[in-house]
Amino acid sequence: MGRIGTPRREPTASRPAQPVPRRKKAEGGRDGAGQGGLPVDANRGSVWIAGQLRQAIMDGTYKFGEKLPAERHLADAFDASRTTIRLALDQLEQERLLTRRVGSGTFVSHRVVSELDNIADSTSPLELIEARLGIEPHMTRLAVLNASNRDIEKMTEALERAEAASDNSEAWTEWDTQFHLLLAEAAHNRLVLWLYQHVNEIRSHDQWKSMRDKVLTAARIAEYNRQHRALLGAIASRDVEGAAAMVTSHLHFARRQLMGIEGA
Template sequence: MTNNLGLTMRSAASSPRGARSIARELQEAITNGAFGYREQLPTERQLAQNYGASRTTIRKALMWLEDQRLVERRPGSGTYASYEPETSNQDIAERTSPLELIEVRAAIEPQMARLAVLHATARDLDKVQSLLKELQTAEQALDAERYSSADEQFHLAVATCTSNPLLVWLYKQINIIRTHAQWADMRKKILTRENMRIYNEQHAAILRAIQMRDAAGAADVMVQHMAKARDDLIGAHSL
């Protein structure tokens, strides 16, 4: 994934660090928004390399963060930021309906896909590819919660491809709203096996268009993807 800690982590590799020192630095990054709610942190191996520390030290740091409820460690998946956003973000989440959120996404994501075509690096595309695989795994397992989490990260990774920090920040806010309780009921209704299959076909088409540097194609598929999501949301409301 993109190194959200930037120069801080690179400079940290110059001298060994203790677990608590590393944990404090990660805590600051998480609470300052370098990692959005439910966003995946770098792997233990990457953190160990960046901080010039052993993986045992990194595990201790992550355990401390987990005790502070700042991260969630998922066996076989990775470590995710679990810091709750400030109250104002929760307020807007409560006041924004799923349909209103889809309307916002439909307005920005086609252009986001265009910008991703222009600016995505090979590393960015590798991240999107890995998240597509995670989406496909969740589809096969018919795991709606896992699918929803991977979907959030897939679209955030596309935002990261744009190299536009404001757009990345905006998408993190969208993902915060998607964690609200009102989405749980919608997720159960919408994420059927057939819908997940169609969504993943669209996800794969989005990635292919970005890889082929087809800006118009990427935008067109994203328009279709948002239209499908909107139609399914309206249908779920009628059930």
Template sequence: MTASSEQKLGATDIAALLRREISKGILHLHDRLPPERVLAETYGAARGTVRKALNLLESEGFVEIRPGSGTYVVHMPADTSSDAVENATPLELMDTRFALEPHICRLSVLHGRRTDFDAMESLCARMETLLDDPVAFSEVDSEFHRALANSTRNGLLIWIIDQIGHVRSQDDWTRMRHLTLDAMTIKQYNAQHRQILNAIRTREPERAANIMKEHLETARLSLTRAAET
């Protein structure tokens, strides 16, 4: 949201942008950042503002300011676990989902209960009303896959899918793709969701898993197509 539209950037905004570039590895260890005066121009801000941002980053230990010399990336503080989640690429995400979700279908057949399936059913219904609202559709889509994981009654798997959900919502590429979803693609997704749910309800684990693979393959295609645009 902060960076969503091109508004005037404040000190904290600039700090956030730089912080992100550092932890994403765009700015490497021991790299020198551009001079304050240059940063000021590139961000369209006054030098004093950039300066405030840099002092923030220094106090956080991201950066070291050497008077007369420059400002240097000194360390990315242990962001520990979530680092991998935040930096995951869309392709990594797809491969991971390919690993997990077909088997989740099988486990859903084994452990899922009526109420789980009913919840998924209502999510399907909601998605079918959203042919023209890609953003809302994507959100409900995430909820559907979450509900599917939930039906395995496997806390570990549910947690992993949740973590993955954070990637999906954070990733710019994915978010952009959501905006380019057309009605036809959404229709196809909806059909696949229905088929998966039906296969699970009729206790056909392998069929459900296979449709899920198709579904993910469809999504992967849409992803690479969006990437080429």
């Protein structure tokens, strides 16, 4: 199925010849009771909507780590109330297909087993850094040139949350990952984003998590935060070469830390 969430309503004439039957509205409100006791919307039930989103996740339309459209966009796309959308997302969260991050959004937490897992198993930490060195400096140049004010606001928020989570390596890693994904989005180049999402999926693989406690000491997290803050400042001031140099230096710093761990 296609991606969901473009906020538009199709005219009646373009609907399928045999649309999903409309459910009878419950007394006193728009939502009634549906399968498994879940309330359902008079037009689109939360169970049906959860099924559509589940299919989109399982077939890879929405990939691991990707952010779903905002609730209001999903409500428009499904012609349903935001309460019904929230119920559908609750169901998928219970199934561990989605993760909600307060103030940031809803993200896919289900990983489709594919060739990428085999690549991740055979990719060394240094190979990953080398790949990132080949992508991120130019990606950062594009972000400096193309980032909107909203892109910079979202990166700022992710960085602030990373800084607030400095004493928790797991939480810090989540926000560090989000910061770099937002940097990729700010480049406004779909192919670059697609490439970086695949790199980032390898970065979030289980074997990398096992190294987290060795690499992410309090001192290193503080240094990474400082580097991210300087990088964000260069992006906000539209310093193309300065930002590219900073992300290159940032990745070389990470490379040295990994070499130290591997040589220990």
